Amino acid sequence: MLASLRPRGAGWLVLPAAVLLLLFFAVPISWLLAASVSYPQLGLQNFAALYEKTIYLRVLGNTVVISGVTTFWCAIIGYPLAFTMANGSPRVRRALVFIILIPFWTSLLVRTFAWMVLLQKQGLINDLLMSAGLIDSPVALIYNRLGVYIGMVQVLLPFMIFPLYSVMVRIDKSYSQAAATLGAPPIRNFFRIYLPLSLPGVLSGASLVFISALGYYITPALLGGPADMMIAQMIEKQISQFGNWGLAGALAVVLLVGTGVSLAIVHRVLGVRAGWRRA
Amino acid sequence: MxxxxxxxxxxxxxxxxxxxxxxxxxxxxxxxxxxxxxxxxxxxxxxxxxxxxxxxxxxxxxxxxxxxxxxxxxxxxxxxxxxxxxxxxxxxxxxxxxxxxxxxxxxxxxxxxxxxxxxxxxxxxxxxxxxxxxxxxxxxxxxxxxxxxxxxxxxxxxxxxxxxxxxxxxxxxxxxxxxxxxxxxxxxxxxxxxxxxxxxxxxxxxxxxxxxxxxxxxxxxxxxxxxxxxxxxxxRPISRFVAGFLGESNMIRGKVVALDSGDCVLESRHGRLRAFNTAKLKTGDQAVVAVRPERLTITDPSIERENLVKGRVVEVIYLGQSRKYVLKTEDNAEMTVLQQAQDAEKHSINPGDEICLEWRGRESNALAAEG
CATH class of the missing domain: 3.40.50.300 (P-loop containing nucleotide triphosphate hydrolases)
Incomplete structure (x- = not known):
């Protein structure tokens, strides 16, 4: 039945998108990746430089740590929110979806500048804390790691919440009820039944957040300090300041491979986890 | 434990x-x-x-x-x-x-x-x-x-x-x-x-x-x-709901005119009916007589007596071990009769036949007309 709606040779429908991707994505990316082993001359000198200079390793380390910590906090903050959305009344659910989606209607740059207004030394938060007498002098909330975390968690939180929510709404309430009648008190009930059943949502949310975070640029650039540089900033710096396309290419290769490996690990774990979900 | x-x-x-x-x-x-x-x-x-x-x-x-x-x-x-x-x-x-x-x-x-x-x-x-x-x-x-x-x-x-x-x-x-x-x-x-x-x-x-x-x-x-x-x-269902929900029942409307040693005597369009007073009805109450399809027998209409209902067969359903007949009575109500195969084969009944049904009063229940 459906096959009749999909005549053979309908492949040309994807042609515009394919051409676009090829011309403006695949070609330049390949060129940049090729530059990593061909600029200024053929060889692995760019990768050797990445390995030898501690600055690059530190940036790589930063990238992984910042992405990991951001993912962790997104999960910690997002889980109870998603849980409330999935198990609350329709009214609560609508309100939460609205609140979580509002930031999506605002540009990332605007949101990041908004954080600068809030977090700076004479910003709203420091003013409030000082007038409340909780602190005597302004706390450094920005141009450091804390600023990066605050900004990135806020931006990436929805990517954790929505996959989690979509898994949680499909968890039948009768599982927890059954566990209760079998003698499980609420906390054990949660850890033995609900948490494992929601874990696929945590994993897919975490992979979205982590992988997005790996390539983040604006937020760490505006809210972080010099010591918080991430790999995307380093790539930008190599090109715009030093014109070093080769090194930038090598960094891009590392980012690409890192992202690919993370994805592969997540798929593997999800695949194993999903074993009991297969019908 | x-x-x-x-x-x-x-x-x-x-x-x-x-x-x-x-x-x-x-x-x-x-x-x-x-x-x-x-x-x-x-x-x-x-x-x-x-x-x-x-x-x-x-x-x-x-x-x-x-x-x-x-x-x-x-x-x-x-x-x-x-x-x-x-x-x-x-x-x-x-x-x-x-x-x-x-x-x-x-x-x-x-x-x-x-x-x-x-x-x-x-x-x-x-x-x-x-x-x-x-x-x-x-x-x-x-x-x-x-x-x-x-x-x-x-x-x-x-x-x-x-x-x-x-x-x-x-x-x-x-x-x-x-x-x-x-x-x-x-x-x-x-x-x-x-x-x-x-x-x-x-x-x-x-x-x-x-x-x-x-x-x-x-x-x-x-x-x-x-x-x-x-x-x-x-x-002995005590209400119309139970009589109708558990198994099948034929319901015949009537009015209680007398009580007689545990039975109700009712006046209905089909004449005088007798049924066990399951719902503890009183004289003058509006009532229904509930009788199971398998309690009904096909009988000869020549002698006037209690618990006799005439009707026209509108449907004959073959159920293997039994036969089910659906009747329309004179007042256009539907009734169903269930007969075991052996009994059914003694006389062939076809749609359109006029037949007469009978049952023992004790095998039916007089229930309140409402509820």
Missing amino acids: HGISMDKESTTIATLELRDVRKLYGATAAVDGVNLTLKRGEFLTFLGPSGSGKTTTLAMVAGLQTPTSGRIILDGQPLDPLPPYRRNIGMVFQHYALFPHMTVAKNIAFPLEMRKIDGEERKRRVAEALRLVGLPDFGDRFPNQLSGGQQQRVALARAMVFQPPLLLMDEPLGALDKKLREQMQLEILRLHRDLGMSILYVTHDQEEALVMSDRIAVFNDGRIQQIGSAEELYE
């Missing part, structure tokens, strides 16, 4: 009492004053249409719903202050609710784990429970690798393995096909006989209720309409 074994002797068997239990959702009563006593070791079935309050009542016994008022007492102890996980009542859910991320053995071990029964004892009891439900080699499978009937057995094993004194079952066979359902009915009965626990069973399938129960409570509109053995309910 001190290492009780699966033997009938050592299992404690509960009595349960519900006193005027009510559950309101806003202004509407899902359960509207239910009273009942479940005897030790009894198999009691809640039978009723969906939305009649039977599942809500069961959920209140399990502790999954809180009654708005009334009391639930298990073995003399009020259950109301106890959360579900302290009630020690087994429950089988409609769609089994087997934990999909645990193996069959882990599912069955779950209640034991919650009760800190470990090691050899846990293993032994899981194996015993699996053997009891006829799945000794299925411990390592996941629930989604089992058929519906097998999942049902695992759910049963999980609800029994901690030897609850009371087992609740919420339409446990609803998702199975007819053959499997009949087989599981017998297996549940066997387990009930072997283990002896008290069982509260919810179903909307009247046949299932008739086959399985010691007693049946017929629910409608949040109340128990009647409670009794299958035979009592079938032969």
Whole structure:
């Protein structure tokens, strides 16, 4: 039945998108990746430089740590929110979806500048804390790691919440009820039944957040300090300041491979986890 | 929980009492004053249409719903202050609710784990429970690798393995096909006989209720309409609802004109009727006579007497072991007659035939016309 709606040779429908991707994505990316082993001359000198200079390793380390910590906090903050959305009344659910989606209607740059207004030394938060007498002098909330975390968690939180929510709404309430009648008190009930059943949502949310975070640029650039540089900033710096396309290419290769490996690990774990979900 | 074994002797068997239990959702009563006593070791079935309050009542016994008022007492102890996980009542859910991320053995071990029964004892009891439900080699499978009937057995094993004194079952066979359902009915009965626990069973399938129960409570509109053995309910329903819901009944309207040694004498369009005064009617009451299709016999209309109804056959239905005739009476009401094959073959009856029906007054029930 459906096959009749999909005549053979309908492949040309994807042609515009394919051409676009090829011309403006695949070609330049390949060129940049090729530059990593061909600029200024053929060889692995760019990768050797990445390995030898501690600055690059530190940036790589930063990238992984910042992405990991951001993912962790997104999960910690997002889980109870998603849980409330999935198990609350329709009214609560609508309100939460609205609140979580509002930031999506605002540009990332605007949101990041908004954080600068809030977090700076004479910003709203420091003013409030000082007038409340909780602190005597302004706390450094920005141009450091804390600023990066605050900004990135806020931006990436929805990517954790929505996959989690979509898994949680499909968890039948009768599982927890059954566990209760079998003698499980609420906390054990949660850890033995609900948490494992929601874990696929945590994993897919975490992979979205982590992988997005790996390539983040604006937020760490505006809210972080010099010591918080991430790999995307380093790539930008190599090109715009030093014109070093080769090194930038090598960094891009590392980012690409890192992202690919993370994805592969997540798929593997999800695949194993999903074993009991297969019908 | 001190290492009780699966033997009938050592299992404690509960009595349960519900006193005027009510559950309101806003202004509407899902359960509207239910009273009942479940005897030790009894198999009691809640039978009723969906939305009649039977599942809500069961959920209140399990502790999954809180009654708005009334009391639930298990073995003399009020259950109301106890959360579900302290009630020690087994429950089988409609769609089994087997934990999909645990193996069959882990599912069955779950209640034991919650009760800190470990090691050899846990293993032994899981194996015993699996053997009891006829799945000794299925411990390592996941629930989604089992058929519906097998999942049902695992759910049963999980609800029994901690030897609850009371087992609740919420339409446990609803998702199975007819053959499997009949087989599981017998297996549940066997387990009930072997283990002896008290069982509260919810179903909307009247046949299932008739086959399985010691007693049946017929629910409608949040109340128990009647409670009794299958035979009592079938032969002596006390209301039109019960007469119509449990099995099939022909209803003939009339007015009570006299009471005669336990019977009602009624005046109707079909003349004088006599029926057992099941609903304790008084002279002058509007009433219906409820008579089962199989109690009707085809008879000769020449002599005027009580309990005689004439009608025209509009349909003949072949049912294998029996025949069903649908009649239109003179006042355009429908009646059905059931005849065993042997009797039916004595005289051939075809659509369009005018026939006359008769029954014994004691085999029909006079009920209030309303309700």
